[in-house]
Each structure stands twice: as structure tokens, then as C-alpha cells.
Amino acid sequence: MRQKALLTLLLALAWTMPALAQTVALRWSAKDGHSLAERTLDLAALDALPQMEIVTSTPWTEGIKRFTGPTLLDLARLTGFDPATVRVAALNDFVSSIPATDWKENSIVFSTRLDGKSIRVRENGPFWIMYPINKRGEFAQLNYRSRMVWQVKSLDFVVE
Amino acid sequence: MISWSNKARVKLRILPLALIVTTVCLFAATTLLYIWQNQQRAVMSATVQGSGWVAYQAQLEYVKSRVEMERAVARPTGTALEALQLRLELLRSRLPLLYQAEEGKLLNEIASLKSGVQEFEVMLDTMLDRLPTLAPSEIATSEEIGTWLDTVEPLGRTLQSVLMAAVAYNGDLYRRERELAAMPAIVPLALLFISGASLAGVLLLQAWRDRQRLAAVEAATAALTAMEENLRAVIEAVPASMTVIDPRNDTVSFINPAAATMVDASPDHPDWQRLIRAALEAARLGDGPRGTLKMTFAKANGDVVSLCGTLCSVIFEGRAQTLLVLMDETRVRDADLQLLQAAKLATLGELSTAIAHELNQPLAVIRMAVANAHRMLAADGDRTAIAGKLDRVSSQVERAKSIIDQIRRYGRIPSDSLDRFSLRHAIELAVGFVAQQYRASGIRLTIQLDIPPELMVVGEQALFEQVIVNLLVNARDAFQEKALDHVPSVWLRARSNGAEAVIEVEDDAGGIGEEMLLKLFEPFSTTKSVEKGTGLGLSLARSVVRQMNGQITAGNMWAGACFTVVLPVSAAVPAREAA
Numbered sequence: 001m002r003q004k005a006l007l008t009l010l011l012a013l014a015w016t017m018p019a020l021a022q023t024v025a026l027r028w029s030a031k032d033g034h035s036l037a038e039r040t041l042d043l044a045a046l047d048a049l050p051q052m053e054i055v056t057s058t059p060w061t062e063g064i065k066r067f068t069g070p071t072l073l074d075l076a077r078l079t080g081f082d083p084a085t086v087r088v089a090a091l092n093d094f095v096s097s098i099p100a101t102d103w104k105e106n107s108i109v110f111s112t113r114l115d116g117k118s119i120r121v122r123e124n125g126p127f128w129i130m131y132p133i134n135k136r137g138e139f140a141q142l143n144y145r146s147r148m149v150w151q152v153k154s155l156d157f158v159v160e
Numbered sequence: 161m162i163s164w165s166n167k168a169r170v171k172l173r174i175l176p177l178a179l180i181v182t183t184v185c186l187f188a189a190t191t192l193l194y195i196w197q198n199q200q201r202a203v204m205s206a207t208v209q210g211s212g213w214v215a216y217q218a219q220l221e222y223v224k225s226r227v228e229m230e231r232a233v234a235r236p237t238g239t240a241l242e243a244l245q246l247r248l249e250l251l252r253s254r255l256p257l258l259y260q261a262e263e264g265k266l267l268n269e270i271a272s273l274k275s276g277v278q279e280f281e282v283m284l285d286t287m288l289d290r291l292p293t294l295a296p297s298e299i300a301t302s303e304e305i306g307t308w309l310d311t312v313e314p315l316g317r318t319l320q321s322v323l324m325a326a327v328a329y330n331g332d333l334y335r336r337e338r339e340l341a342a343m344p345a346i347v348p349l350a351l352l353f354i355s356g357a358s359l360a361g362v363l364l365l366q367a368w369r370d371r372q373r374l375a376a377v378e379a380a381t382a383a384l385t386a387m388e389e390n391l392r393a394v395i396e397a398v399p400a401s402m403t404v405i406d407p408r409n410d411t412v413s414f415i416n417p418a419a420a421t422m423v424d425a426s427p428d429h430p431d432w433q434r435l436i437r438a439a440l441e442a443a444r445l446g447d448g449p450r451g452t453l454k455m456t457f458a459k460a461n462g463d464v465v466s467l468c469g470t471l472c473s474v475i476f477e478g479r480a481q482t483l484l485v486l487m488d489e490t491r492v493r494d495a496d497l498q499l500l501q502a503a504k505l506a507t508l509g510e511l512s513t514a515i516a517h518e519l520n521q522p523l524a525v526i527r528m529a530v531a532n533a534h535r536m537l538a539a540d541g542d543r544t545a546i547a548g549k550l551d552r553v554s555s556q557v558e559r560a561k562s563i564i565d566q567i568r569r570y571g572r573i574p575s576d577s578l579d580r581f582s583l584r585h586a587i588e589l590a591v592g593f594v595a596q597q598y599r600a601s602g603i604r605l606t607i608q609l610d611i612p613p614e615l616m617v618v619g620e621q622a623l624f625e626q627v628i629v630n631l632l633v634n635a636r637d638a639f640q641e642k643a644l645d646h647v648p649s650v651w652l653r654a655r656s657n658g659a660e661a662v663i664e665v666e667d668d669a670g671g672i673g674e675e676m677l678l679k680l681f682e683p684f685s686t687t688k689s690v691e692k693g694t695g696l697g698l699s700l701a702r703s704v705v706r707q708m709n710g711q712i713t714a715g716n717m718w719a720g721a722c723f724t725v726v727l728p729v730s731a732a733v734p735a736r737e738a739a
Contacts, residue, residue: 060257092221092250121249122288151250 022118022126024110025154028081036159037079043126046112049074054109056134059145060124067111067130072103075110076157083157088129091121091151098129098147107132110152124150172369176362183358190351212330215323218254222319225251226309233306238296244305245291252284258322273322280315400469401486403432404476410436413481422459422488431460439484443471454489454706456578464578465490466707500626500700519563522556529553563596580730581621583661584613587654590628594636601636603648610655616730617661619708627701627712628652631665631723634697638669638721661727668719680714 022043028036049070057064076083084100102108111128112118119125128150131139138144228247232240259274287308294301395402395414401422404414412427423431435457442453454468469486476483533549536542591607598605617624632650639648646668653664672680681702698714705712710727 060260062260091246092217092224121246122252122285124253151253 024127024152026075026078026157027154028079028083028157028159031158031160036081039078043112043118046070046110046127052107052109054107054111054130054132056130056132058130058133058148059140060150066113066115067109067128068113068116069109069111069127072098072108072110072129075155076100076103081157081159084160085158087156087158088147088149088152089154089156090149091153094149096146096149102131102147106136121151127152172365176365179358179362179365183355183362186351186355186358190348190355193348193351212323212326214254214257215319215326218251218258219319219323221247221251221254222312222316226312226316229305229309229312233302233309236294236296236298236301236305241291241294241296241301245288248284248288248291252281252288255281255284273318276318280312280318283311283315398485401467401484401488403436403484403486404474405436405482405484407480407482410440412436414476419486422465422486424460436484439469439471439486456707456709500623503697503700519560522560525556526553529556578618578620580616580618581624582613583615583617583654583663583727584609584611586621586625587628587652587663590625590632591652593625593629594632597633597636598650601639601648603636603639603650605632606649606651608651608653610653611661615656615661617708617710617727618730619704619727623704624708627704627725628663628665630697630701631725634723635665635667635669635721638667642669644669656729659729661729663725663727664722666717666720666722670720671716672714672721677714677716681712 023040024046026039026041028038030036046069051068052071054067055064056067072086076086082100086098086100087095088098089095098108109130111130112126114123114125114128119128129148129152131144131148133139225244225247228240228244232244255277258277290304294304395416398416399418401419402414402416403412403419405411406413410433412432415423415425415427423429423435438455438457439453442455443451451471452469453471454466456464456466458464466489467486468489469484472483472485473480474483475481529549529552533546533553536546536549587609591605595605632652635650649668651664651666653666655662681698698712702712705725705727708727710725712723712725714721714723716722
């Protein structure tokens with residue numbers, strides 16, 4: 001069992017190694033800036049969390065797509081804190097802020113899979129925050145669009 | 161004219177409808193325009209921000225990629241190659257957004273660049289596949305990446321042109337947005353103005369129609385009022401007695417002056433109830449046309465008036481009521497009596513020969529008795545015999561006196577009062593008057609009176625006697641100028657069947673012609689020669705019988721004509737006397 005898990009991990013590493021390391025850095029800090037906790041999750045660690053799925057169309061893709069991954073709520077509470085906002089940073093250093101109400105009231109997915117497959121950077125991967133756009137029309141508005149960050153590099157949770 | 165007014169009416173009905181529909185449509189259009197403009201504005205601003213942003217991002221990644229490439233060319237370390245790998249991946253991820261994203265789709269210039277951009281995507285894919293295979297820190301690697309700098313050069317120009325197009329488009333969008341912002345001030349304002357004008361039109365039209373309808377209603381009301389006033393004036397002016405009766409409880413609701421004079425000015429006077437009851441009863445029982453009536457009425461002062469009139473339904477004071485019109489016929493009847501008198505005098509003239517003959521007989525007897533008495537006196541005869549002669553004279557004088565009495569009785573002008581009298585007695589008196597004539601004419605008169613002397617009827621006895629005389633005289637005259645093979649006979653019968661007494665006068669002279677029978681009771685209809693009859697006898701007879709609330713009819717029996725008089729029998733004590 002353990003061997004099998006190791007083998008899977010090795011295979012996954014072998015598969016991803018030629019490309020970039022698919023990890024996301026999570027940090028929890030107080031309002032004054034001092035760090036409370038830090039985690040770095042790779043794809044396997046993310047896969048180990050409860051998975052959620054959003055089937056929707058987006059302004060950036062063609063047709064209906066299936067986004068899968070852990071919920072942002074689970075990630076936010078991973079270390080027992082209840083953060084108020086999160087600063088999401090992308091690979092190109094684009095930064096956007098998401099208030100806690102968004103993930104508390106909606107199932108926001110930190111997607112690791114697009115149509116069941118891991119996402120390459122050129123396809124806006126490896127991680128893409130996705131809202132259930134087709135369920136709530138207001139998510140198509142611009143302020144929400146800017147929160148659906150792709151190519152996520154890090155999540156900085158702020159605990160108040 | 162009619163079709164024109166109909167068309168005009170249809171137009172009038174359609175016009176407000178059309179105006180209302182127009183107004184509603186304009187309101188809807190205004191609302192839709194407002195919503196559409198808002199949506200347009202939202203999409204525009206999204207596009208303005210988005211389209212420029214996508215192009216700018218791609219351009220930024222391109223520049224960063226070039227920097228990483230140059231860095232890798234200078235020092236192709238493993239880290240540099242990894243950094244380049246990431247940069248190229250990012251650049252590659254930006255390219256589809258140029259034509260795929262909503263923002264890009266709005267720009268025709270960018271959409272037309274799709275195939276060109278896709279060629280660069282393939283090129284970048286090749287590079288990305290190639291990069292992991294390149295060995296770090298090798299000159300060959302450095303040289304190969306150096307060639308990529310030239311390869312990606314056209315992409316830079318393409319991205320630049322896309323960015324320029326987006327910027328130009330943004331400028332255009334900005335201008336259009338400002339135009340849009342200015343437009344609502346004119347278009348919806350105009351629409352609102354038209355809507356308002358339409359509404360005002362509808363209201364004005366409606367008001368105009370209402371005014372017309374009101375005028376029509378007012379005119380109709382005025383006409384109705386004028387008509388009712390006219391009707392009232394006419395009713396007031398007519399000399400006949402006119403009374404409006406409320407059929408719900410048979411009370412009087414209107415009295416004209418003539419009616420007030422006849423009965424009483426107050427509708428609550430008890431005589432009104434008496435009159436109305438009598439009139440309704442007379443109309444129900446009368447044999448005239450429907451609604452007409454003939455009746456007598458005893459006024460409060462004791463005068464009895466003869467009335468004829470009609471009952472009809474009218475709309476009075478807004479509801480259905482009954483109009484009772486009554487004419488006082490008393491004067492007419494007085495004229496009738498004059499005529500009757502004339503007829504009687506004519507009959508008297510005719511009868512004078514018979515009277516002379518009638519009187520001659522007792523006179524002859526008297527002369528003979530007187531002569532005999534003289535002779536006995538001269539011969540100094542028996543006193544008893546002489547007394548017998550004188551008694552004979554006396555009895556003959558009595559006889560002559562009774563004849564003269566009858567003539568006087570006939571010639572008397574009748575009074576106007578109603579009395580109860582014995583029917584049998586009256587008939588016997590009438591028979592007594594004509595008995596001598598019948599004897600003279602050789603007519604057999606059979607009298608059969610099955611009524612007791614106490615049987616009373618109400619009327620004027622003298623007039624009634626004359627009716628019977630008239631009928632008997634007519635029967636006698638019917639035999640004139642007719643060759644008969646039998647003894648002429650006339651039957652006079654009277655009987656009672658409880659409430660009514662029936663008197664029949666029948667002859668066997670061959671009957672009345674069919675044509676004559678129809679107009680028998682009309683004045684001046686006679687079969688007799690001009691010297692003999694006035695043609696008024698039967699007409700007057702009918703008046704008299706009706707006056708007594710009776711009926712007179714004529715018909716042909718087996719051998720001749722038969723006249724039947726039906727009279728109501730008076731109760732033992734008449735109601736009026738009791739009252």
C-alpha cells in the first residue's frame with residue numbers, strides 16, 4: 001500500500017518534473033503582518049483534500065468546462081484559522097483579493113483539474129480559482145472576474 | 161346620412177383605442193430603450209477595460225519573454241532555462257485570450273488576426289517542447305535560443321498592432337459611450353413627449369365625447385319634461401274629467417279640474433273610491449270595445465250623471481298608471497229624451513185617429529143612454545131605469561177618462577230620477593196603451609207574465625214603459641203591408657231567473673233582414689215609411705235599458721223577430737237608500 005503510494009508519487013513527480021514544480025504556497029498572517037502559519041501544497045496534497053466540482057462556462061474558455069479541486073473554504077481553514085480575506089498572487093505577479101464571504105457563501109473551487117486533467121501553465125494552470133458562474137449571474141461581473149485568478153502561485157490569508 | 165354617422169361613430173370608437181395602444185407601445189419602447197442603453201453601457205465599459213487589458217497583458221508577457229531569452233542567451237544556466245520555460249508558458253497562455261475571450265471577440269481587428277496568432281501558438285508550443293531537451297550551459301543552447309529571438313520578432317509586431325487596435329477601439333468606444341450618454345436626453349424625452357401628447361389626446365377626446373353624450377341626455381331629459389308638461393297642460397285643459405289611477409292600490413294620483421268639479425278636488429275623498437270601483441266594473445262588464453265604458457254615478461249633491469269614457473294605460477310620473485277619461489253624457493241624454501219626445505208626439509199624431517174612434521164608442525153609448533133617459537123622463541117612467549141609464553153614462557165617462565189618462569201619461573216628459581218600480585205593473589200599463597191598437601189591427605196579443613208584482617227594477621218607469629210600447633208598436637208595424645195566411649200574433653213574455661228579469665217581445669211577421677239586424681239599434685235606421693217612424697225608437701230604447709244597467713238584443717226566431725230585454729232585479733232595499 002505504502003509502496004504503491006510512493007510509486008504513484010514518484011510517477012507523478014517524473015511526469016511533472018520536466019515541467020515546473022506544481023506547488024502553491026499558503027500563508028496565514030495577522031492583520032499587522034506577522035506570520036501565523038505557512039504551508040506549501042503540491043498537487044498530491046491538494047488531491048488529498050475533499051474535492052469539489054464546478055461545471056460552467058467562462059469568459060475565457062469555449063463551451064462548458066469542468067473544474068475540479070478542493071474548495072477555497074477548506075484551504076482557508078487548513079490550519080484552524082478563520083481568515084477574513086485572501087490575497088491571491090499569480091505567476092505573472094498579478095494580485096487579487098477575495099473576501100471570506102465569497103468562499104463562505106459559495107462553493108469556490110481551487111481547481112487543479114480542467115475536464116479531469118491537470119492544467120498546464122499555458123492553459124492557465126496549474127491552479128485556477130473558479131466561481132460557479134453559471135449558477136449565479138453576478139459572478140460574470142467584472143469585480144468577480146478579477147477574483148477568478150489563474151496560474152495561482154500563492155495564497156496569503158489574513159486573519160483578523 | 162345614417163351610414164356616415166355610423167362610420168363616424170366607429171371612428172370615434174377606434175381613435176381612443178389607437179391612441180391608448182400607441183401610448184402603451186411608446187412607454188414600453190422608452191423603457192426598453194432605457195434598459196438596452198444601460199446594458200450597452202455596461203458591456204461597453206467592460207469591453208473598454210477588458211480588451212485593452214488582454215492585449216496589454218500579452219504584450220507584457222512578450223517583453224518579459226524576450227528579456228528571459230536574452231538572459232538565457234547570455235548565460236544558459238538551468239535556472240535561466242526554467243525561468244524562460246515559465247515565461248514562454250505564460251506568454252503562450254495569453255495568446256488564445258486575444259481571440260477567445262469575450263473582450264477579444266468584440267474587436268473585429270483582433271478576430272481577423274486569429275489564424276496569425278494561432279501560428280505563433282504552434283511556434284511557442286514547439287519551443288516549449290524543445291526547451292526541456294536543451295542542455296544547460298552549452299553554447300549550442302545559447303545559439304538556438306538566440307535564433308528564437310528573431311523567430312518571435314513578428315509576434316511582437318502582431319501584439320503591438322493588436323494593442324494599437326484595442327487602444328484605437330477604446331477611443332472609439334469612449335466616444336460612442338459619450339454619444340450614448342447624450343442620446344437618452346433626446347430620444348426618451350421625445351418618446352415621453354409623444355406619449356404625453358397621446359394621453360392628452362385620449363383625455364380630450366373622451367371629454368369631448370362625454371360632453372356630447374351629456375348634451376344628448378340633457379336634451380332628451382328636457383324633451384321628456386316638456387312632453388310631460390304638455391301632457392299635463394292638455395289634461396288640465398280638456399273639459400272631460402281625467403283621472404290618473406295608480407293601479408297598485410287603485411288610488412287617485414292626479415285629478416284635472418273637470419274631474420275635480422265632478423267629484424272632489426281632494427284625491428282622498430271617499431267618492432273617488434266609489435267612482436273608480438264603478439268605472440273598473442263598468443269597463444270589465446261593458447259590451448263596447450275594450451277599455452270603453454258607460455256608467456251612471458250619483459254625485460255627492462244627489463245628482464245622478466250619465467258617464468261614458470275609456471280606461472287606458474299611460475306612463476305618468478315615471479311609472480305605468482291607468483288614465484280614466486269620463487264624459488258627462490247627461491246633456492246628451494237630455495237631447496235623447498227630446499228626440500224621444502218628438503218620436504212620441506209623432507206616435508200620438510198617428511194614434512189620434514184610433515183615439516177618436518176609441519172615444520166615439522163611449523160617446524155614442526152616452527148619447528144613446530141620455531136620449532133614453534130623456535124619453536123615460538118625458539114618459540115619467542121608472543126612476544130605477546133612469547138611474548140605470550145615468551150609471552151607464554157615468555161608466556162610459558170613466559172609460560173615456562182612462563183612455564185620455566193613458567195618452568197623457570205617454571205624452572209626459574220623463575223626469576231624470578231613478579226609482580224602484582214594479583216591473584209587472586209597468587208592463588201591464590204599457591200593454592194597456594197599445595191594446596186598443598192591436599184590437600183595431602186584428603193582431604192577437606198573447607201576454608204571459610211569470611213575475612210577481614213585487615219584483616222591482618231600478619230606472620225611470622215612464623221611460624221603461626215607452627220601451628215596451630215601442631217594441632209592441634214595432635211588432636204591430638211589422639205586419640203592415642204584409643199578406644199573411646194566418647192570424648198575426650205577438651207574444652209578450654216576462655220571467656225572472658233570480659238576479660235578472662227577462663222580457664221578450666216576439667212576433668211572427670217573418671223576421672228582420674240580415675243587414676238591418678246589424679244596425680238595428682243605431683239612430684235613424686228604420687224600415688218604416690218616413691211618415692210613420694223617426695228611426696230613433698230602438699236607439700232610445702237601448703239608451704234607456706243601458707241606463708237601467710240592462711241589455712237589449714234582437715234576433716230572428718222561427719216565425720219572426722224577437723227582442724229580449726234583460727234587467728237586473730233590484731234588491732229589496734237599494735244600497736243607496738241605505739246609505
